[in-house]
Amino acid sequence: MADSQTTLQQLKEKMAAFVHEREWEQFHTPKNLSMSIAIEAAELMEHFQWLTTEASKNLPAEALADIGEELADIVIYALSLSNALGLDLSETILAKMDKNIRKYPKDKVRGKSHKYTYYQK
């Protein structure tokens, strides 16, 4: 699996080279990239727009390939934004995960979808 061998840094560098060779740093501003991520997120949603949540769990292979590409686009722009902001994405993600672990204590939220504010009462 490529996921076992690929670091965020490798992906960030590949994306930085892609942007640089096209002189696209001028367009890849944080504001524009935030829009780009949202636009790609919507293209991902389009695949699920009219499906029940159940049906979205059993997707035909062709849909899966398309969905993978939309998901890739989202992460690609997230990598470019990390580059533009000089952000260590892994560190940021790991810190946010730790915050979430504290915010949603597993014994309190198990099997429940309510937002965390409900559990602070």
Add this chain to the structure above:
Amino acid sequence: MADSQTTLQQLKEKMAAFVHEREWEQFHTPKNLSMSIAIEAAELMEHFQWLTTEASKNLPAEALADIGEELADIVIYALSLSNALGLDLSETILAKMDKNIRKYPKDKVRGKSHKYTYYQK
């Protein structure tokens, strides 16, 4: 830098454990996760909503920290969706990057932001 040492697989596994310990697989369906990514993308955009594209390049440190967290949330849900779909995210990203390299030939698009359809004419 954590990005140089962290693989996608490590992040995916940490997220899978977080979801599993809370029995949240039932909520983390592909449909719901596509909405979650879009929601977090909008929270990221909120930081840039009223800024000029120029101003978005010079952010105060406090804003940068908040923006990092929003970006982390987006990628966290993207990891969870990869888990839900059984997707090798790195492979998908690398394949999409290669497709983009072919779609936007650097000598034709250098310094231009037009969509690729313009260059196929």
Add this chain to the structure above:
Amino acid sequence: MADSQTTLQQLKEKMAAFVHEREWEQFHTPKNLSMSIAIEAAELMEHFQWLTTEASKNLPAEALADIGEELADIVIYALSLSNALGLDLSETILAKMDKNIRKYPKDKVRGKSHKYTYYQK
């Protein structure tokens, strides 16, 4: 019902006055307003993020009031964008509805959610 008596023009004018009195035309550019609509749309989605499609049909009164406010925010920004673009919104909507009527012939699409491309084959 206010909907029976209120024209789009009345709402557009009320919004134009609100923006003008605050000298917010400088921020209410088409680009920024498109982001604003997307941000409010995400806040609306947040109410449905973890619900099944079925459950979203039976909302408690408190949720309904909050959801109404989010929906209002979306249309409010749509009104402001119509003002910024000098657009006759009703005319545009009616034209688009007529286009949709032709695009989705009722005898072909009845009870089906597939996108229109399927029906053109």
Add this chain to the structure above:
Amino acid sequence: MADSQTTLQQLKEKMAAFVHEREWEQFHTPKNLSMSIAIEAAELMEHFQWLTTEASKNLPAEALADIGEELADIVIYALSLSNALGLDLSETILAKMDKNIRKYPKDKVRGKSHKYTYYQK
């Protein structure tokens, strides 16, 4: 101008008939419609993705027509959601506008884009 003569009720009824004739009420659930609005909002944003905020104020006629259609799609789904929720949209919008007038006192926010929390200090 159609906006001077068209009420929200007329548009809501036209949309309700469109949905009913296609037996699409089953798909037009609040959850799905919130996704639809967000998807259309992203299609609107796509027109502005790489433009400066300034450039977004001077759009060619062809772009304007396309943008109008995307904006129409957003409002069309907002009308359908109002129908699905049994919501008086004008009343909701007018109430929200009044709330905004109080939330953003014109003498305090004139010419400023900061969020309202800054003014409550």
